[in-house]
Amino acid sequence: MSQVSSVQPVLVARDLGVSYGTRRVLEIPAIEVMPNRVLALIGPNGSGKTTLLLCLALLLKPVSGKILYRGREITDGAMVLRLRRRFAVAFQEPLLLNTTVGENVALGLRLRGIDSAEIKRRTGYWLERFGIASLAQRNARALSGGEAQRTSLARAFALQPEVLFLDEPFAALDSPTRQSLFGDVVNILQETRVTTVLVTHDRNEAQTLAHRIVMLMNGRIIQSGTPREIFSAPVNEEVARFVGIENVIEGKIVANRDGVVDIQVNGSIIEGISSARTGEFVDICIRPEHVTLSLVRSSTSARNVFLGKITSLLAAGALVRVSLDCGFPLVALITRLSADELNLEVGKQVFASFKATAIHIISVK
């Protein structure tokens, strides 16, 4: 890891600001794109993640701030054009031209003045890699959504870019198509180790692909860190909900014994690990998959055991989402097998338990 920290970033943005009219849509004090790493920009719609991607890809000029390429500030238009020819972008929409699939994949190479033998070689290779070699002579207008997006991605990878920008490339595809293409892209990214900036609102994509995640909301960076940091220690309720933590319960610290806290929640006491002081209000984050259910009070190490009444049962694939009323609302995600063994039904009373170490506590300001 010490080696990584000494590596110079490919792109750095400082004090980046973008406004549409009088509305400030982006305000980024600093962000770095590290070589051979995947940086995921995540956040809800309208959070500014695509705007940030366009700025970094030098396709949108920010109203303030600067962007540095390997330590050098990007100044004139000639430098922008030169750098764009080292980058590649694939958008959510395939944006293909009205010509053959092969010509679409070759277009960027032609614009970059690559010689024709090399264009032929790379086009052939990447059409093959994306499984669309048989479509090379087909008109791009006659493709399915998945084939079109494969063409768009082959066009980007064929450029062998120094930085690859992917703006929600899987978002518009139906589920089976998305899964197969996503799998291919995961393999190709791991193999090529190309520096990538990925915009997505899908937490699973970010978790699978990213080395580092930047979470945006309302044009600002709310949190950045490794996927583990973001997913296990979100900084606020919005991030927690975004990363799939369904249980966010408000409480108040009533005792702190060397980091082990008692949190009062509507008459119950939940135990957790936190540096928050007595009297502070907090949000308690519990992943639904960390909640276990049983019919008898189990004698495990779990201190947080609550009797709750089932308010709803919802099957979700191989899992069952169980909503409970324990004096506070709590959602548990258990396997269908467990649900059958426990003979769960709405109105039934069960014990819900979770470990003090499995919960994440956020101080509410």
Place this chain on the structure above:
Amino acid sequence: MDLIIDGFKQAFLLLIHGDPRVIQVVWLSLAVSGSATVLSLCIGIPLGSLLGLARFPGRRFIISLINTGMGAPPVVVGLAVTIFLWRNGPLGVLHLLYTPSAMVLAQFIIGLPLVAGFTLATIQQQDPKLRLQILSLGASRFQMVWILLKEARLPLLAAVMAGFGAVISEVGASMMVGGNITGQTQVMTTAIVGETSKGEFAVAIAFSIILMVLVYLVNLILTALQQRSREN
């Protein structure tokens, strides 16, 4: 009834024998309208692209002028050009009035807003992200516009046809700035008006047939292209 049958009979004879006067008039029509269309394209496509892609002060005003120009009556254009080219007018020294050049100028003014307007509409229909995609592939500004126009080739061809169709069938402006001088500035439309007023229906019908066939051919090509683009 005789008048019509007789008219058609004579018209066919004129066409089949290749009457020199008829040929001269058809040739001038094609030359004047063709030149005017080419000029409209040379100015109209860059103008429409600029209005579609760039933002600058006065842009909206120019677009409103173009939209008005697309529906402007040719006879008003004819009047304006006549005033400008009149002996004591601002451009009177050029002595262009009642020459084919004046007709090209008038038809260019009629065709320009059509071509610019069609180009603008075509560019605006394209996904704005397509521009970013093309730039990201490494295109310069000029290359990007060229690729966008190539992408819009079918609707632009429709603009060409519409422009040519409009100027070749226009009569008011050609009449005013050309003067319908036999052998010099007479084109098909002005000839039809002139011959009809003299009661020479056969010649008028002959020109009408040629004009209709031309307009039909233009539409035939357009339809074929639209069908091809739909099949793609």
